[in-house]
Amino acid sequence: xxxxxxxxxxxxxxxxxxxxxxxxxxxxxxxxxxxxxxxxxxxxxxxxxxxxxxxxxxxxxxxxxxxxxxxxxxxxxxxxxxxxxxxxxxxxxxxxxxxxxxxxxxxxxxxxxxxxxxxxxxxxxxxxxxxxxxxxxxxxxxxxxxxxxxxxxxxxxxxxxxxxxxxxxxxxxxxxxxx
Numbered sequence: 001x002x003x004x005x006x007x008x009x010x011x012x013x014x015x016x017x018x019x020x021x022x023x024x025x026x027x028x029x030x031x032x033x034x035x036x037x038x039x040x041x042x043x044x045x046x047x048x049x050x051x052x053x054x055x056x057x058x059x060x061x062x063x064x065x066x067x068x069x070x071x072x073x074x075x076x077x078x079x080x081x082x083x084x085x086x087x088x089x090x091x092x093x094x095x096x097x098x099x100x101x102x103x104x105x106x107x108x109x110x111x112x113x114x115x116x117x118x119x120x121x122x123x124x125x126x127x128x129x130x131x132x133x134x135x136x137x138x139x140x141x142x143x144x145x146x147x148x149x150x151x152x153x154x155x156x157x158x159x160x161x162x163x164x165x166x167x168x169x170x171x172x173x174x175x176x177x178x179x
Contacts, residue, residue, distance in 0.1 A: 017133040017174055020140075022147050024100075024128045029121050036087060036112055038119035041070055041077035045086075049079055052086045052170075056106055059165045069093070069103065078119050080112050088112040090173065092120040095131070100124060102132035105173035113172045114143040132173045141172065 022028070041049065050063050070077040074094035080087050088107030095101050102120065107113045124130070134140060140148060 016136040018136050020132055020134055020148050022130050022132070022144060023149050024121055024124050024126055024130060025147060026126060028144075028147055029118070029124070029126070031122070032114075032118065034111070034115045036080045036082055036115040038078045038080050038115055041079050041089065041091075045079050048086045049089050052089065052106070056167055056170050057165070058167060066104070076120060076123075078116055080107065080116050080119075088116055088170070090116040090120060092124070092130070098125075098128055100128060100130045102130055102173050103175045105132075106170045107172055108170060110141050110143075110172075113141045117141075117143065117173075133175060135168060135171045135174050137168050138172055 039045065046063070046067075049066070050061075053062055053066065069075065070091055072093075075091055076093075077089065077091040079089045088105070090105035090107070090113075091103050093101050093103065102117065105113055105116055107116060121130075
Protein backbone atom coordinates (compact mmCIF):
# COMPACT_ATOMS: atom_id res chain seq x y z
CA UNK A 1 0.00 0.00 0.00
CA UNK A 2 2.89 2.35 0.75
CA UNK A 3 4.11 1.90 -2.83
CA UNK A 4 0.71 2.96 -4.18
CA UNK A 5 0.71 6.15 -2.09
CA UNK A 6 4.28 6.93 -3.11
CA UNK A 7 3.26 6.67 -6.78
CA UNK A 8 0.46 9.14 -6.04
CA UNK A 9 2.96 11.67 -4.70
CA UNK A 10 2.89 10.89 -0.97
CA UNK A 11 6.64 10.87 -0.49
CA UNK A 12 6.99 12.16 3.07
CA UNK A 13 6.56 9.81 6.03
CA UNK A 14 6.32 10.24 9.77
CA UNK A 15 5.28 7.76 12.44
CA UNK A 16 3.63 4.39 12.17
CA UNK A 17 0.27 3.88 13.90
CA UNK A 18 -1.60 0.77 15.01
CA UNK A 19 -5.39 0.73 14.68
CA UNK A 20 -6.98 -0.55 17.90
CA UNK A 21 -10.41 -1.06 19.40
CA UNK A 22 -11.59 -1.20 22.99
CA UNK A 23 -14.95 -1.86 24.62
CA UNK A 24 -15.75 0.62 27.40
CA UNK A 25 -16.32 -1.09 30.73
CA UNK A 26 -16.81 -0.08 34.35
CA UNK A 27 -13.10 -0.29 35.18
CA UNK A 28 -12.18 2.11 32.37
CA UNK A 29 -14.73 4.67 33.61
CA UNK A 30 -13.82 4.48 37.29
CA UNK A 31 -12.57 7.73 38.81
CA UNK A 32 -9.14 7.59 40.42
CA UNK A 33 -7.01 9.93 42.49
CA UNK A 34 -4.72 11.89 40.21
CA UNK A 35 -2.31 14.76 40.51
CA UNK A 36 -3.79 16.10 37.25
CA UNK A 37 -6.97 18.07 36.75
CA UNK A 38 -8.86 17.53 33.50
CA UNK A 39 -11.00 20.36 32.16
CA UNK A 40 -13.10 20.64 29.06
CA UNK A 41 -11.28 22.62 26.38
CA UNK A 42 -12.61 26.18 26.57
CA UNK A 43 -11.60 29.32 24.73
CA UNK A 44 -9.28 30.48 27.53
CA UNK A 45 -7.24 27.24 27.29
CA UNK A 46 -6.62 27.38 23.52
CA UNK A 47 -3.37 29.40 23.68
CA UNK A 48 -1.87 26.94 26.18
CA UNK A 49 -3.06 23.94 24.16
CA UNK A 50 -1.50 25.38 21.00
CA UNK A 51 1.77 25.99 22.83
CA UNK A 52 1.70 22.35 23.98
CA UNK A 53 0.84 21.14 20.47
CA UNK A 54 3.96 22.91 19.15
CA UNK A 55 6.02 20.57 21.36
CA UNK A 56 4.76 17.75 19.10
CA UNK A 57 4.46 19.61 15.78
CA UNK A 58 7.12 22.33 16.05
CA UNK A 59 6.85 23.53 12.44
CA UNK A 60 3.09 23.23 11.92
CA UNK A 61 0.40 25.53 13.30
CA UNK A 62 -2.50 23.11 13.78
CA UNK A 63 -4.97 25.49 15.41
CA UNK A 64 -7.42 25.52 12.47
CA UNK A 65 -7.20 21.73 12.18
CA UNK A 66 -7.76 21.16 15.91
CA UNK A 67 -10.61 23.67 16.09
CA UNK A 68 -12.27 21.92 13.14
CA UNK A 69 -12.03 18.61 15.01
CA UNK A 70 -12.68 19.72 18.58
CA UNK A 71 -15.37 22.39 18.14
CA UNK A 72 -18.10 20.31 16.52
CA UNK A 73 -21.18 18.59 17.88
CA UNK A 74 -20.45 15.10 19.11
CA UNK A 75 -16.86 15.84 20.12
CA UNK A 76 -15.46 16.40 23.59
CA UNK A 77 -11.93 17.66 24.11
CA UNK A 78 -10.23 17.88 27.50
CA UNK A 79 -7.03 19.42 28.76
CA UNK A 80 -4.96 17.90 31.57
CA UNK A 81 -3.35 20.41 33.91
CA UNK A 82 -0.84 20.20 36.73
CA UNK A 83 -1.50 23.46 38.49
CA UNK A 84 -1.69 26.00 35.66
CA UNK A 85 0.55 24.01 33.32
CA UNK A 86 -0.85 21.96 30.41
CA UNK A 87 0.52 18.42 30.59
CA UNK A 88 -1.69 16.92 27.89
CA UNK A 89 -4.93 16.99 25.95
CA UNK A 90 -7.17 14.64 24.02
CA UNK A 91 -10.57 14.21 22.43
CA UNK A 92 -13.31 11.69 21.79
CA UNK A 93 -15.96 11.95 19.12
CA UNK A 94 -19.11 10.08 18.21
CA UNK A 95 -18.97 7.81 15.18
CA UNK A 96 -21.83 5.99 13.43
CA UNK A 97 -23.42 2.90 15.02
CA UNK A 98 -22.98 4.12 18.62
CA UNK A 99 -19.20 3.90 18.42
CA UNK A 100 -16.58 6.47 19.36
CA UNK A 101 -13.10 7.53 18.33
CA UNK A 102 -10.25 8.77 20.52
CA UNK A 103 -7.99 11.26 18.76
CA UNK A 104 -4.91 13.25 19.59
CA UNK A 105 -4.21 12.09 23.12
CA UNK A 106 -0.92 13.88 23.69
CA UNK A 107 0.57 13.76 27.17
CA UNK A 108 3.76 14.19 29.17
CA UNK A 109 3.56 10.60 30.43
CA UNK A 110 1.39 7.53 30.77
CA UNK A 111 -0.27 8.77 33.99
CA UNK A 112 -1.53 11.84 32.13
CA UNK A 113 -2.84 9.61 29.32
CA UNK A 114 -4.82 7.64 31.89
CA UNK A 115 -6.27 10.79 33.48
CA UNK A 116 -7.33 12.14 30.07
CA UNK A 117 -8.86 8.89 28.81
CA UNK A 118 -10.71 8.22 32.09
CA UNK A 119 -12.18 11.71 31.86
CA UNK A 120 -13.19 11.17 28.22
CA UNK A 121 -14.75 7.77 28.99
CA UNK A 122 -16.76 8.90 32.02
CA UNK A 123 -19.85 9.86 29.96
CA UNK A 124 -19.57 7.06 27.39
CA UNK A 125 -22.05 4.23 27.99
CA UNK A 126 -20.57 0.87 28.91
CA UNK A 127 -20.21 -1.72 26.14
CA UNK A 128 -19.62 0.93 23.47
CA UNK A 129 -16.72 0.39 21.08
CA UNK A 130 -14.00 3.02 20.93
CA UNK A 131 -11.48 3.09 18.09
CA UNK A 132 -8.06 4.70 18.32
CA UNK A 133 -4.70 4.81 16.64
CA UNK A 134 -1.72 4.21 18.91
CA UNK A 135 1.66 5.52 17.94
CA UNK A 136 3.72 2.36 17.40
CA UNK A 137 6.73 4.03 18.98
CA UNK A 138 4.94 3.95 22.34
CA UNK A 139 3.86 1.00 24.46
CA UNK A 140 0.15 0.44 24.93
CA UNK A 141 -0.76 2.40 28.08
CA UNK A 142 -1.11 -0.10 30.94
CA UNK A 143 -4.51 1.37 31.78
CA UNK A 144 -5.80 0.24 28.36
CA UNK A 145 -3.67 -2.86 27.85
CA UNK A 146 -6.05 -5.47 29.31
CA UNK A 147 -9.12 -4.01 27.61
CA UNK A 148 -7.95 -3.75 24.00
CA UNK A 149 -10.20 -6.20 22.21
CA UNK A 150 -8.75 -5.90 18.75
CA UNK A 151 -5.57 -4.80 17.08
CA UNK A 152 -6.41 -4.48 13.39
CA UNK A 153 -3.34 -3.41 11.48
CA UNK A 154 -0.80 -0.65 11.28
CA UNK A 155 -0.01 1.99 8.70
CA UNK A 156 2.52 4.70 8.04
CA UNK A 157 1.38 8.32 8.12
CA UNK A 158 2.32 9.85 4.76
CA UNK A 159 2.08 13.36 3.29
CA UNK A 160 2.36 14.78 -0.19
CA UNK A 161 3.07 18.52 0.10
CA UNK A 162 5.95 18.78 2.53
CA UNK A 163 7.50 16.83 5.37
CA UNK A 164 5.68 17.17 8.67
CA UNK A 165 8.14 17.27 11.56
CA UNK A 166 6.91 15.49 14.67
CA UNK A 167 8.48 14.94 18.06
CA UNK A 168 6.95 11.74 19.38
CA UNK A 169 7.69 12.04 23.11
CA UNK A 170 4.20 13.31 23.93
CA UNK A 171 2.29 11.56 21.13
CA UNK A 172 0.37 8.54 22.50
CA UNK A 173 -2.96 8.12 20.71
CA UNK A 174 -3.01 9.92 17.42
CA UNK A 175 -4.94 10.06 14.18
CA UNK A 176 -4.28 8.51 10.81
CA UNK A 177 -4.89 11.82 9.04
CA UNK A 178 -3.81 15.19 10.37
CA UNK A 179 -4.00 17.50 7.36
